[in-house]
Amino acid sequence: MKALMYYGKENVRIEDVPEPELRPGTIKIHPAFTGICGGDLHLYYDGEESGSNSKDKPHPLSGETLPIVFGHEMSGTIEAIADDVETDMKVGDPVVVESEMACGHCPACKAGNYNDCEVMGFIGVNGWGGGLSEHIVVDARRVYPIGDIPLDQAAMIEPFAVGYHAIRLVDVQPGQTALVGGAGPIGLLLGVILKAKGLKVIMSEISQARKDKALDSHAADVVIDPTKDDLLERVKEETDGKGADVAFDSVGAESVVHQLLSALKAQGHLIIVALHVRPVTMNLTKEMGFGEKFMGGSMGYANDHADAIKLIQDRHIDLSTFITDRIKVEDIVEKGFRPLHEDAEHHIKILVEM
Known part of the structure; x- marks a missing residue:
């Protein structure tokens, strides 16, 4: 079968690779759309140091070294289901894949927080196949039906689940006010979810194009440019x-x-969803002690996909407004990585088809 293989910095190739075989407990899927995320850009432009496996070092869960099949934000249709899988899903059903890899044995995994696994990885980043291929075989527990959600929009359920998980970490209530820093892909999805839960959303953003998108997509009620106005x-x-x-x-x-x-108000909560590549210097007493403010981190998702899909369906959330292009896999560098890297202001989510 054809697959996009990631070899390292600025090195991806479409190659013929063995087609994965159905195994006990698994489902075989034909990928339809795969989204490009910021992590993919880091891998492509910065190289394998952005991941946790390399040409010489296998990932502890997949056992794979580079190259690997690329792509983790995927939607598709079921091609086959192993005989031992008990499910209401059937061949031809549209689905998405929860791409996190976890060991299942460390304390975090045993507590149900497998997104905090000590050796966490991602399908399509660290092995086990990927969405940028003609076929992928995954554990049945990672496959979620999407009903009538269009397959292109469904490719955004993975980053939608990232936002959903971050919001689930705090007890948000209708009528509250949420402040979102940044109107990039995750920031916009955070805004959509928060508004669906009945909160007023204020967004901080400096890019005019993204400010416009936040308002046009109804991801924010108010957008503030902190370089022009006093945010506080x-x-x-x-x-x-x-x-x-x-x-x-x-x-x-x-x-x-x-x-x-x-x-933030006194006793307000700040959740860090973004990946920080540089240390942050803080005066903890001044910024958090006074006012008893709380700060926590969010990583990926755990047991969030089903609820995230239900929210999209129940609230009729249209994710198509965040899709800025649909491209073929052979154009992924010129029409995918490059515009997202050089002109991120005007792109939210670019989807790739095999």
């Missing part, structure tokens, strides 16, 4: 002087962390 004062104006109840960092910049903390 504007948030106070929007909250009768109280401050935001919760905040989410989807940018990964130190300045944004400080801004979000300052705009």
Whole structure:
């Protein structure tokens, strides 16, 4: 079969590879669409140091070294189901794949928090196949039916679940105000989910194109450019002087962390969703002690896909507004990686077809 293989920095190739075989407990899927995410860009432009396996070092769960089949944000249709799998799903059903890999034995996994696995990885990043192939075989427990959600929109359920999990970490209530730092793909999805849960959403963003997208897509009620307005004062104006109840960092910049903390109400929560590649320097007493503010991290998802899919269906959430292009796999560098890397302001999610 054809598959896009990731060899390392700026090195991906479409190759003929062995077609995966159905095994006990698994489902075989024909991928339809695979999204390109920020992690994929880091791998392509920065190289294998962004992942946890290399040409010489196998991933502890997959046992695979580079090259690996690329792509983890995938949707597709079922081609075959192993005889021992008990499921209501059937051949031809549209589905998505939960791509996290976990050992199942470490303390976090045993507690049900497999997204915090000590050796966590991702299908399509660390092995076990990937969405940028003609066929993939995965454990049945990783496959979720999507009903009438279009397959292209369904490829966004994986990052949608990332946002859903981050929000689930705090007790958000209808009528509260949430402050989201950044109107990139995850920030916009955070806004959509928060609004679906009845919160007022204020978004902080400096890019004009992304400010427009946040408002046009109804992911935010108010968008503030912190380079032009005082974020703290504007948030106070929007909250009768109280401050935001919760905040989410989807940018990964130190300045944004400080801004979000300052705009939180007393005993408010800040959740770090973004990946920070540099350390953040903080005055913990000044920024968190005074006001008894709380800060926590969010990583991936765990037991979130089914609820995330249900929310999309129940609230008739249209994710197509965030799809900025659909491309063929042979164009992934020129029409996928390059525009996302060089012109991220005007792209949210680019989907790839085999």
